[in-house]
Amino acid sequence: LPAKARTSNAKIVAAARELLESSGVEAVTMAAVADKVGVKAPSLYKRIRDRGDLLRHVANEAALELATTLDAAVRGDDSAQDLERIAMAFRDWVHRSPAAYALLTSPVPETWRVDPELNVRMSAPIVNAARELAGPDAALDAARTFVAFAHGFVSLEGAGTFRLGGDPATAYRRGITALVRTMASDLD
């Protein structure tokens, strides 16, 4: 009568994320996830509240990964270059996990939103570098502008709205460079 667990929270979330990235959100179905972990759909409800909760877990996992990636991009020697490195690492990560990023940034009912602490961890390296570069007073606005541009660029890129021609990679780099230059001059 013991009945050992045949799956785990981690496996379920991993399965959901694979489905998300390979076939889109609408493919992360309770039945499909259950199947991937070798169980039937109703069993999932022993570990998660509902489908929204499952997607929130996936978003949280992705957010943690992204935060770690951005952190790893800073060297601490030159804040301007750190910001450019963060920007590139950011775009690379989004290219690797486009569906997860879309999920992470899609407007979602309050209950399913990603852990606020993770939002802080994601923006921390940017805010830190911005503070060094633009001073404490301008740091917040500068970081916000940086994030807005980077997010806007990659999400338009991902939505395929960017068919104006030209190379997106250099357009991105140029935009970031211009922004960083502006942030630095705010200090004067």
Add this chain to the structure above:
Amino acid sequence: LPAKARTSNAKIVAAARELLESSGVEAVTMAAVADKVGVKAPSLYKRIRDRGDLLRHVANEAALELATTLDAAVRGDDSAQDLERIAMAFRDWVHRSPAAYALLTSPVPETWRVDPELNVRMSAPIVNAARELAGPDAALDAARTFVAFAHGFVSLEGAGTFRLGGDPATAYRRGITALVRTMASDLD
């Protein structure tokens, strides 16, 4: 045996858009839309292919409206000020139709995508002003940067990811001003 039409394509799209804005995408249900126009769900299929097609029509309508709004914001006297006016008109429109804007910019299967011509009309006023301000060579990159920032800002704002404190309106205006200044200096 004539059987006059009890509804119309325009009424159906309008009903869908109202539902979208008042209750979110998941509330624009075939049954709910049909009910709003005084008909049963199966009748909708006489006019639209499927739900995706209906949402595409809504997105097209919204895109046309947004394009018109941006057009109305340009005065033609000063390209830098025109860009700032466009930016403000853009944010105001998004605040008025947040769900339609999210729909408009959400990554969607090829078949449901908004009319490419409307994408051109939406970006035209921006590209024109950018050309005047930054010169023909830099215009495209400048417009792209402008759009990326504006889109990124309003969508982060809409997703509630911007809880860093401070006033979003002035942060937005500052960011736009800085961008426009950079665009102008590209000319040198």
Add this chain to the structure above:
DNA sequence: ACCTGAACACCGTTCAAGT
């Protein structure tokens, strides 16, 4: 303790039958 089949509600879509 964990799992499952059966059942229910809800939604998109089709189609034969009505006028």
Add this chain to the structure above:
DNA sequence: ACCTGAACACCGTTCAAGT
């Protein structure tokens, strides 16, 4: 010509019954 009820497939979710 346009409309509808009935039916089907699909999906999320619950729950009683199995081990």
